[in-house]
Amino acid sequence: MKLIMAVIQDKDSAILSDELVEANIRATKLPSTGGFLRSGNTTFMIGVEDERVEEVLAIIKANCESREQFMAAPVSIDATLESTLAYPMEVLVGGATVFVLPIESFHRF
Amino acid sequence: MKLIMAVIQDKDSAILSDELVEANIRATKLPSTGGFLRSGNTTFMIGVEDERVEEVLAIIKANCESREQFMAAPVSIDATLESTLAYPMEVLVGGATVFVLPIESFHRF
């Protein structure tokens, strides 16, 4: 058994939860901030058998990996123009920082 | 020294805190959700000497173990009846998921 602590962005939290449930893997979520990722993140605490660690890592990677995404850039209002335009910019979203910890013992009561 | 991470239901949090204080064991509480238990849970982080691990596990088990409890079932309002009845149903409450982690070193400043 291992304890996986995964810090991911809030925006990827719902999809990761769903995919872990689908794989019949239980996780506890802790709200967290700053640090490994830009603020607004969630720490998943996942207890899993040794032989399923790679599977969990693959699920995290598939759903939370850092990637570029086109977003409408905020355009400051310019009084000399009749309308303002929001043009798309490529930004980096997502990302996961994952620690796999050894466990001395595991108990369910 | 070991670090015990215990996920328990919110409803058992106050009694567990009290019993740990009584045993002179310090714990930090982290709000958490979902996963191991139905939502609304708390993660206790407990640092304890090796020889007291069993004692802490026994305190967690005694106060948080999953058990059946009679609760008034929600009864939907039925216009054809003069009054609605809430009749008791047996539901599962409580439960604890506990990880005992090894520690490289412990420091208090």
Place this chain on the structure above:
Amino acid sequence: MKLIMAVIQDKDSAILSDELVEANIRATKLPSTGGFLRSGNTTFMIGVEDERVEEVLAIIKANCESREQFMAAPVSIDATLESTLAYPMEVLVGGATVFVLPIESFHRF
């Protein structure tokens, strides 16, 4: 690589964050309560290479160590006096409880 879990008082959280950033060390912050310290604390989760553990411990000690501080004591209003005086009292503030945990593996996606 090690995972450092440090429980510190909220009032020391901003300075510790700043000093870790200055040292180019990333940390995730989890809101926590009670236990090791009087309520209102923050748990820092810091992943760091083995050779930098002592450095992180020194930063935590330097910024969060338990210390005495003079604070204006709350003075109850006494109708027989024209004015109430807040006189300084020495109180204990700060403090850190730190666990250094071994890691099986570390991943960034």
